[in-house]
Amino acid sequence: GNSVTQMEGPVTLSEEAFLTINCTYTATGYPSLFWYVQYPGEGLQLLLKATKADDKGSNKGFEATYRKETTSFHLEKGSVQVSDSAVYFCALSDQTGGFKTIFGAGTRLFVKA
Amino acid sequence: DAGVTQSPTHLIKTRGQQVTLRCSPISGHKSVSWYQQVLGQGPQFIFQYYEKEERGRGNFPDRFSARQFPNYSSELNVNALLLGDSALYLCASSLGAATGELFFGEGSRLTVL
Numbered sequence: 001g002n003s004v005t006q007m008e009g010p011v012t013l014s015e016e017a018f019l020t021i022n023c024t025y026t027a028t029g030y031p032s033l034f035w036y037v038q039y040p041g042e043g044l045q046l047l048l049k050a051t052k053a054d055d056k057g058s059n060k061g062f063e064a065t066y067r068k069e070t071t072s073f074h075l076e077k078g079s080v081q082v083s084d085s086a087v088y089f090c091a092l093s094d095q096t097g098g099f100k101t102i103f104g105a106g107t108r109l110f111v112k113a
Numbered sequence: 114d115a116g117v118t119q120s121p122t123h124l125i126k127t128r129g130q131q132v133t134l135r136c137s138p139i140s141g142h143k144s145v146s147w148y149q150q151v152l153g154q155g156p157q158f159i160f161q162y163y164e165k166e167e168r169g170r171g172n173f174p175d176r177f178s179a180r181q182f183p184n185y186s187s188e189l190n191v192n193a194l195l196l197g198d199s200a201l202y203l204c205a206s207s208l209g210a211a212t213g214e215l216f217f218g219e220g221s222r223l224t225v226l
Binding site for chain 2: 004032034036042043044045046049051089091093095098099100101102103104105106
């Protein structure tokens with residue numbers, strides 16, 4: 001079945017460092033890909049999305065490019081801030097047996113001042 | 114505008130009991146999905162309802178059931194609770210059945226003793 005694998009955390013960075021969180025997927029067809037973020041004490045919220053190959057999703061300085069040839073959707077940010085500390089989930093849409101979103105296990109990011 | 118609201122926010126049950134969790138979607142959203150998030154893992158899909166019909170079901174036992182009401186609110190029921198049912202139960206709403214972006218509530222944290 002369809003699945004998402006993302007790098008294990010926690011990831012600890014200093015403020016203004018470059019961030020990469022790796023995400024690869026297994027899917028039949030052409031799913032949409034997402035990054036969701038869960039800030040401390042808050043609910044999950046969509047960070048960015050891409051709906052077809054070579055699309056780049058971006059939001060709040062974060063970017064991810066839908067790479068069909070490598071089945072990847074890595075999350076990047078050029079300069080992280082303390083406020084980016086959160087858990088990040090890579091996800092894909094799956095329309096087999098009904099519509100659902102499949103999530104990775106999540107990667108916790110700590111950013112130190 | 115009100116977001117997705119869930120109740121109760123926390124509850125404690127004992128093994129064998131039954132629980133009902135409630136969700137009100139964002140106004141105008143007709144689809145509600147339920148997810149289970151065990152500590153340290155990503156959300157796992159349980160059900161999707163759209164226009165009061167079940168459109169998808171995840172790999173959960175028949176002890177789990179749900180329904181959607183004419184006002185698009187939803188209930189998730191879990192019977193014969195097991196210790197392993199302890200988790201954060203998330204409700205998400207979306208505009209349509211196959212809309213990629215999910216809007217999540219803050220969840221109902223269930224502890225089974």
